[in-house]
Amino acid sequence: MNNNELHKVAERLGVSRRTFMKFCTGVAATLGLTGGAGVQMAYAIASPRRPAVIWLSAQECTGCTESLLRSTHPTLENLILDLISLDYHETLSVPAGHAAEEAKLHSMKENWGKYVLVVDGSIPMKDGGIYCKVAGKPIVEHVREAAEGAAAIISIGSCASWGGIPAAGPNPTEATPVDKVLTDKAVVNIPGCPPNPYNFLSTVLHLVTFGTVPELDHLNRPRFAYGRLIHENCERRPHFDAGRFALEFGDAGHKKGFCLYKLGCKGPETYANCPAIEFGDVGGGAWPVGVGHPCFGCTEEGVGFNKPIHALSDVKTVTPPTTFPGIAEPVGTGVTPGAAALLGAVGGAVLGATAMAVKQLGKLEKDRVSDHDSQDNP
Amino acid sequence: MNRRDFLKVAGSGALIATASSTVEARGNKEPLPNAVGMLYDSTLCIGCRACVYKCKEVNDMPSVVRDNEVQWDQAEELSGDTLNIIKAYKHGTGETKNSATDGFAFIKRNCMHCVDAGCVSVCPVSAMIKDPETGIVSHNPDACIGCRYCVAACPYNVPKYEYDEAFGQIQKCQLCNQKGVERISKGQNPGCVEVCPTGANIFGTREELLAEAKRRLAMTPGEEYSFPLERVGSTYTHRAKAAAYHPHIFGESEGGGTQVMVIAGMEHTKLGLPDLPERSYASMSETVQHSIYGGMLAPAGLLAGLLYFARRNTKHDDEGEGEA
Numbered sequence: 218m219n220n221n222e223l224h225k226v227a228e229r230l231g232v233s234r235r236t237f238m239k240f241c242t243g244v245a246a247t248l249g250l251t252g253g254a255g256v257q258m259a260y261a262i263a264s265p266r267r268p269a270v271i272w273l274s275a276q277e278c279t280g281c282t283e284s285l286l287r288s289t290h291p292t293l294e295n296l297i298l299d300l301i302s303l304d305y306h307e308t309l310s311v312p313a314g315h316a317a318e319e320a321k322l323h324s325m326k327e328n329w330g331k332y333v334l335v336v337d338g339s340i341p342m343k344d345g346g347i348y349c350k351v352a353g354k355p356i357v358e359h360v361r362e363a364a365e366g367a368a369a370i371i372s373i374g375s376c377a378s379w380g381g382i383p384a385a386g387p388n389p390t391e392a393t394p395v396d397k398v399l400t401d402k403a404v405v406n407i408p409g410c411p412p413n414p415y416n417f418l419s420t421v422l423h424l425v426t427f428g429t430v431p432e433l434d435h436l437n438r439p440r441f442a443y444g445r446l447i448h449e450n451c452e453r454r455p456h457f458d459a460g461r462f463a464l465e466f467g468d469a470g471h472k473k474g475f476c477l478y479k480l481g482c483k484g485p486e487t488y489a490n491c492p493a494i495e496f497g498d499v500g501g502g503a504w505p506v507g508v509g510h511p512c513f514g515c516t517e518e519g520v521g522f523n524k525p526i527h528a529l530s531d532v533k534t535v536t537p538p539t540t541f542p543g544i545a546e547p548v549g550t551g552v553t554p555g556a557a558a559l560l561g562a563v564g565g566a567v568l569g570a571t572a573m574a575v576k577q578l579g580k581l582e583k584d585r586v587s588d589h590d591s592q593d594n595p
Numbered sequence: 596m597n598r599r600d601f602l603k604v605a606g607s608g609a610l611i612a613t614a615s616s617t618v619e620a621r622g623n624k625e626p627l628p629n630a631v632g633m634l635y636d637s638t639l640c641i642g643c644r645a646c647v648y649k650c651k652e653v654n655d656m657p658s659v660v661r662d663n664e665v666q667w668d669q670a671e672e673l674s675g676d677t678l679n680i681i682k683a684y685k686h687g688t689g690e691t692k693n694s695a696t697d698g699f700a701f702i703k704r705n706c707m708h709c710v711d712a713g714c715v716s717v718c719p720v721s722a723m724i725k726d727p728e729t730g731i732v733s734h735n736p737d738a739c740i741g742c743r744y745c746v747a748a749c750p751y752n753v754p755k756y757e758y759d760e761a762f763g764q765i766q767k768c769q770l771c772n773q774k775g776v777e778r779i780s781k782g783q784n785p786g787c788v789e790v791c792p793t794g795a796n797i798f799g800t801r802e803e804l805l806a807e808a809k810r811r812l813a814m815t816p817g818e819e820y821s822f823p824l825e826r827v828g829s830t831y832t833h834r835a836k837a838a839a840y841h842p843h844i845f846g847e848s849e850g851g852g853t854q855v856m857v858i859a860g861m862e863h864t865k866l867g868l869p870d871l872p873e874r875s876y877a878s879m880s881e882t883v884q885h886s887i888y889g890g891m892l893a894p895a896g897l898l899a900g901l902l903y904f905a906r907r908n909t910k911h912d913d914e915g916e917g918e919a
Binding site (some may be wrong): 458545 | 641642643644645646647648649667668670671672680681682683684685689694699701790792793833834837865866867895904905907908909
């Protein structure tokens with residue numbers, strides 16, 4: 218493929234070649250890859266054989282889709298719809314009803330073993346899964362069928378990853394995360410409510426370019442996005458370290474931008490890159506904590522939708538505390554030999570002088586008396 | 596020395612010895628019935644230093660800055676400008692909280708408000724005083740002569756003298772009940788307690804705090820419990836999983852007991868708290884002092900002894916004079 222072809226792709230996507238390359242390099246940077254990977258990615262996207270994507274929606278609110286549509290890189294909606302072949306998506310598909318189902322089945326058959334399955338929303342398992350049905354069939358069956366021929370499975374959003382709102386107590390539908398339904402398959406979790414679109418996009422592009430999923434953590438979240446605590450990268454962290462907290466919404470501390478820990482911020486126990494890449498591409502601290510609301514913990518299993526919003530988080534200290542004074546801090550430089558010698562000499566002199574004075578006490582008197590005597594009796 | 600002199604010396608010695616034994620050894624002072632204090636739970640502390648910040652605010656003390664880099668308070672020790680400090684224990688990789696090996700823990704250091712305080716005992720001018728009602732150990736700078744006996748007498752290294760001031764004073768935590776602050780008298784909580792987000796540091800009477808400490812030591816590690824914030828019995832609580840406590844309440848009996856007590860996930864010595872005998876240093880030193888100075892017999896004996904030696908060394912002169 219040469220530059221001319223890249224140019225054609227850019228034309229097809231309705232952006233300039235330059236913008237297209239910038240986008241690819243940006244995605245590579247989000248993934249923590251080198252600049253060369255951006256070029257590689259551009260070629261992968263330009264390839265006419267775009268991977269098919271089947272997007273199934275279970276018990277969800279479409280927030281994940283909405284978030285994805287609102288990524289504001291130039292014409293990203295065009296890019297995301299064109300660089301992959303989105304063959305089935307309940308919100309975005311052009312066909313409806315039987316035609317949509319048919320398109321899905323057709324794509325699955327065509328791309329068996331090669332397509333990417335994306336699931337948003339949790340899966341109801343109670344009563345045979347009847348609480349979420351698509352095309353007259355419980356969603357759980359759709360997911361299992363589609364998973365059979367998928368090259369990779371991505372759970373997008375907190376509901377698909379951990380259960381989310383539908384799974385919050387009392388969980389009337391037995392809402393279950395995707396990886397608990399597809400226990401024999403590898404599932405990549407992109408949690409968040411909604412997840413940052415770039416975390417999803419970067420994972421998909423990694424798949425497209427290298428044919429593998431990016432490095433995952435113990436909860437199968439991509440490490441490039443969920444490798445560090447929010448607390449570690451938070452712009453309010455210095456206030457935490459200095460002990461300055463907002464105690465109420467709108468109080469003096471809140472207005473000054475103090476730490477939101479006491480208002481229930483879950484940043485100290487939540488792994489995500491929100492403070493680093495923020496939301497909406499507008500800059501200026503546009504992410505929950507940045508605009509003054511405590512982190513909700515949506516990317517962390519058992520935190521978002523489980524802990525009350527006001528409840529304090531368990532501070533996970535991932536590195537040993539270094540900015541605290543130790544138990545026994547050395548103060549001063551200790552006694553120098555010179556000072557010790559001087560003190561010793563002074564002490565010895567005082568002792569010796571006292572001893573001599575006591576010894577001389579009678580003697581002097583005696584000498585004086587004897588002198589006197591000798592003068593008296595010449 | 597002739598027989599007469601020997602008997603004189605021996606006699607006075609015996610008198611001192613008998614007189615001393617008549618002085619009762621002073622035991623530890625009993626905790627006051629309404630003694631107030633704080634309970635610090637190292638396992639709940641997250642090291643946010645809100646207490647350190649609030650303490651400086653209440654006492655209007657400046658941040659300790661190192662290397663002229665003004666960032667935030669960087670105090671490493673208690674000082675004339677720092678009455679309360681959070682320190683960290685670190686070992687090995689320092690990964691697990693409350694673990695003595697390869698772990699870390701926080702410790703809050705401030706005045707322990709001893710039941711039988713050494714600083715109060717040694718103060719020659721009663722500038723260090725223990726409140727007869729609350730048991731708070733406070734300091735009256737107007738009476739203080741700056742001798743710094745209290746600095747030397749404290750087993751926890753708490754009272755600090757402002758060496759860098761032209762007219763330095765003794766500074767120590769007075770549980771926010773000092774003149775001009777009087778938070779306890781007003782029914783408020785000490786500043787450090789008021790801001791603690793996790794209930795790692797709570798206020799209450801010594802009895803309540805001891806009961807709360809015992810409740811925590813009896814908890815099953817890993818299970819979730821409610822921990823009161825600010826005050827024992829508060830409805831404002833923090834729910835957290837109980838840590839594995841080291842079964843010891845520091846301050847229940849150490850050095851005659853303290854009103855500020857500490858529980859933690861490891862031995863107190865690792866957190867820099869000293870091993871102290873159950874008998875307070877104040878009671879020991881006062882027993883010795885009151886024995887020696889009982890009826891001024893020992894000083895009288897010492898004077899007699901000195902006079903004896905002076906007399907012995909000048910005796911020949913007297914004899915000489917007599918002969919002359």
